Amino acid sequence: MDNDELKGITPRLVEQIFQSIVESPSNMEFTVKVSFMEIYMEKVRDLLAPQNDNLPIHEDKTRGVYVKGLAEVYVSSVEEIHEVMRRGTGARIVAYTNMNAESSRSHSIFVITVANKNLDTGAVKQGKLHLVDLAGSEKVGKTGASGQTLEEAKKINKSLTALGMVINALTDGKSSHVPYRDSKLTRILQEALGGNSRTTLIINCSPSSYNEAETLSTLRFGMRAKTIKNKAKVNADxxxxxxxxxxxxxxxxxxxxxxxxxxxxxxxxxxxxxxxxxxxxxxxxxxxxxxxxxxxxxxxxxxxxxxxxxxxxxxxDSRPATPAMVLEKDEREEFLKRENELTDQIAEKESELTNRETQLNQLKEELGYFKEQEGQITKENQLMTTELNELRLQLQKVSYESKENVITVDSLKETNQELNAELEELKKQLLDLRIAQKESADGEKEKKKAEKMAAMMANFDPSVSSLERATFVIPHFAYALHSLIRSCAERDNGEGEADPRGLDNETSASLSNEELANLRKELADSRSLIEQHEQTINELSHTKENLERKREDLEARLTTLELDALTDLKRANEQLQVALSSQPKASSDMTEKEKDMERMRKSMAQQLSDFEVMKKALMRDLQNRCEKVVELEISLDETREQYNNVLRASNNKAQQKKMAFLERNLEQLTNVQKQ
Structure with a gap:
């Protein structure tokens, strides 16, 4: 429609109509209105208002055959007609077939009504142009139609057959009856086929030999339609x-x-x-x-x-000169009125029938669903009945057993009371044993700690020699523990690099993944504990160095004080001797000297007391450090016992060798500490 060169006959007809209107005299008034309908499944459907379907067909003496309730749109230009055609074409029903991807499933009729009024004389003329798009006849074997598409093809072929019979009756010349009412298509086109009109049929056929039969049938159909003779006249008022x-x-x-x-x-x-x-x-x-x-x-x-x-x-002035029964005017009007009423009733009944069919299909679906549910419920009922019988038997059995159990429960209650009493006594005894065990374990731990402290403190003396012995023992202890940790780390790295695959295979052979993970976790805990011990030893070494510096400072101060005191005493003695020799002369000086000596004694006593306090503080600090060392030794022993238990559980030779090496290093460390 939009291409000026390739547009079809319909756009050209529309343009010709409006061109004639433009070229008409000024005293002529024109009105143009259009309607668009389709005949789908033998039901008239309005394409401009698709919700209006199954419209009835009426006939009266003034309007002739018309569709009741069909929407008519007034237009004033070619573009408006094109827009109406596009809207109606978009509402048509199409479907895919093997012969056509967008096969129309209905006949469409586009009606253009042109009314002409002479403003001078008041004369009115009216004409209609029916543009009919017939759906092609289908062979099911070629189109592959099935289901709904097959039903549509049946209706299409039926209406085309009725159209062919009407054309045969019109061209035969012997038929006294033309079957316009056999199809809604022929009923709507009654005047266009055999009445006051001119009929033009455009055939679209295939030149392929594959469609030879259809092409010949279509051409014969066109030849019969070509022989229709109508007497057209002007519809003028x-x-x-x-x-x-x-x-x-x-x-x-x-x-x-x-x-x-x-x-x-x-x-x-x-x-x-x-x-x-x-x-x-x-x-x-x-x-x-x-x-x-x-x-x-x-x-x-x-x-x-x-x-x-x-x-x-x-x-x-009469209606189309088609073969018909001769009726009186009143009888014809009554007949048309009665026909219109019956047509309306038929349309209503068809709509009601469609609704009833829809409801019937829904009810059938519901009935099928309910039947399925009934079957399932019946099966479930049978299963439930079987289960109920089994449960009844079980209930009887349980009732007998419950009676026996009541008797048994009574006897068990008495036994339970006795056992509860025994259990309470055993709980008390167990609690006492746990408390005693805990107290004994705590006592043994304290005793062991006290013994180690006594053994360690026995080697220390609150004199200078004890400090010297501590300064000698602690570095050896730190060095031995540090060498032990370093050797353990080197041994771990060496064994891990030497044969990791063999170790993993051997371990996995004797341990599960979970046990291996626990062993690795405990090993990591042991290493972290050793690192903590190493850190504590480093702190002790730093503390030892500080104590050594303090001791050296105190010894230096003590030596200095002793030398100063001896020097002062010697000087005082000499002065005293001189004073004694010259007592009468220096009695007053002697008194002053004695006072000075007294002050010096007090200062010396104060310094000695400070030294004793400092020495006691150092001894307390040393004792605390020794207690920490003892606690670390105890925790190290516990860790070693845990590690031994883990190794014994894993039954790993490499771990046993490593443990033996650690035990030797610990023994060396213990010997160094005792020395």
């Missing part, structure tokens, strides 16, 4: 002036007819009386019209006459 002139003409013709009838009756009377009327006196319409009346007694003979113009006009 006369103006009042034209109606008055026609009435006057009809009245004059009526007078002429009455005179003609009277003359004919006179001539017939003569013939009946046995008289003969000369041929020159026969009554004719021309003689009556001219006023020449023959003798009533003379024999005359009526001659065939041409149709009267007024009568001819009345004949032209």
């Amino acid at each position: 006369l103006s009042p002036a034209e109606l008055k002139a026609l009435l006057k003409k009809v009245k004059s013709e009526a007078v002429t007819f009455q005179a003609y009838i009277a003359a004919l009756e006179g001539e017939v009377g003569c013939w009946r009386a046995g008289q003969s009327v000369p041929e020159t006196q026969w009554v004719t319409l021309e003689k009556v019209t001219k006023g020449e009346t023959g003798s009533a007694s003379s024999p005359t003979t009526a001659a065939p006459t041409a149709p009267i113009p007024a009568f001819k006009a009345l004949m032209d």
